[in-house]
Amino acid sequence: MIFRQLFDSVSGTYTYLLASRPGGEALIIDPVLEKVDRYLQLVRELDLRLVKAVDTHLHADHITGLGALRDHTHCITVMGEQTKADVVSMRVADGDRITIEGLSLDALYTPGHTDDSYSYVMGGRVFTGDTLLIRGTGRTDFQNGNPRAQYDSIFNKLLRLPDETLLYPAHDYKGDTVSTIGEEKRFNPRLRVKSIDEYVDLMNSLNLPNPKMMDVAVPANIRIGLHQDDIARKGWSVSAKEAMDMRGRSDVTLVDLREKTERERHGVIPGSLHAPYPALQENLDAGGMLHALAADGGKRIVFYCAFGERSAMAVQAAQDAGLKTARHIEGGFDAWKKAEASVVHRSACSARSGRE
Structure with a gap:
């Protein structure tokens, strides 16, 4: 060690x-x-x-x-x-x-x-x-x-x-x-x-x-630096209410960046994929799960995490990887719950990450 x-x-x-x-x-x-x-x-x-x-x-x-x-x-x-x-x-x-x-x-x-x-x-x-x-x-x-x-x-x-x-x-x-x-x-x-x-x-x-x-x-x-403000100014964020309206659309995939323990404790957005943040880059790279979903005009990726910070960094990484339609939920799962949106306490689909 x-x-x-x-x-x-x-x-x-x-x-x-x-x-x-x-x-x-x-x-x-x-x-x-x-x-x-x-x-x-x-x-x-x-x-x-x-x-x-x-x-x-x-x-x-x-x-x-x-x-x-x-x-x-x-x-x-x-x-x-x-x-x-x-x-x-x-x-x-x-x-x-x-x-x-x-x-x-x-x-x-x-x-x-x-x-x-x-x-x-x-x-x-x-x-x-x-x-x-x-x-x-x-x-x-x-x-x-x-x-x-x-x-x-x-x-x-x-x-x-x-x-x-x-x-x-x-x-x-x-x-x-x-x-x-x-x-x-x-x-x-x-x-x-x-x-x-x-x-x-x-x-x-x-x-x-x-x-x-x-x-x-x-x-x-x-106040150690509001990274989400920069992402919002670029037009890469959606509100919890907007994300609620997107859920279920065939052209949108919600992606949960949180760790397994966070999901087990707080629940998940129904129908969302699980791609833990530490494995983000391999999922965005060519051949990765998220790249395959979103490349060449495929699905719009909407990231979320606990409070919006990991997802803000993830949407920047996705944009850098050429996935220009990627967005994130501002305020994360916390904002989703405050909007009284539905939550499930069961395992959701998981993107390949090698971490669970």
Whole structure:
């Protein structure tokens, strides 16, 4: 396995790059905007393909690199379903799994530092964001933080992991790079409390100054780049209502870009094909399923995903591949449901992708 821990000295942020093998798919956790060029250089040097970028929560001390990485690599951006960030491609809930080739991370909803904080467990490692730090815990006094929720997240979720689990936080200001769950149980001063009320009193008495970047970082991280606006200006998007009117037409094929777990959890648009986004290019290339459907005046492809970001990138790729009638549903499956359109909770037809 490839594992790299990268550091931004300005914000004290740790970023993690993961892959199962050289030449394979990669995932990055908590990227910092100013370090994006370095991440991309490392991805090239290790012969990797970045397919997912994850933020553990909405950061207040730096601007995330999610949007820039998406624009450079067309990767899927991932955050928890509670996030207020407006263009996250995939939103996960407690117990969901994030997968790339050869690796998977289990999502743990661990609110308290913020209301959208998640930790991610991978084998003998846990990436805790700002929930549980090395010999500390994340502050709980802004962004809907809650010390009671954090106590529950730490004591009833994270500390129940095996003691030997390696703990990798999103921040450290002392130079420590890794700990274990067992070490934090023994040596973390914030965890030496006898009750939840004692922990709440401790956190409420910290009186810390706001992060220096807070007024800039939070608004920027909520709006990390509306890719869909560019697609709409080009005339390549349709509304959920327009897509409803198209469904069932012999000259139109709706294509679901989401992953299998998203479809199982939320349902699908009846009659749509399944062509997962990571396999998009092979499906668009000559000989691919989507190319065969849409080439030479064939069917009009209408892509959709969870919220419209993957489908916006997909319609751009389809246009680049010469499929000029391709469109996408603006706002994705979320907009479809809000329009009270029909949804089914069963397997739909799947385009060949080699991924299911």
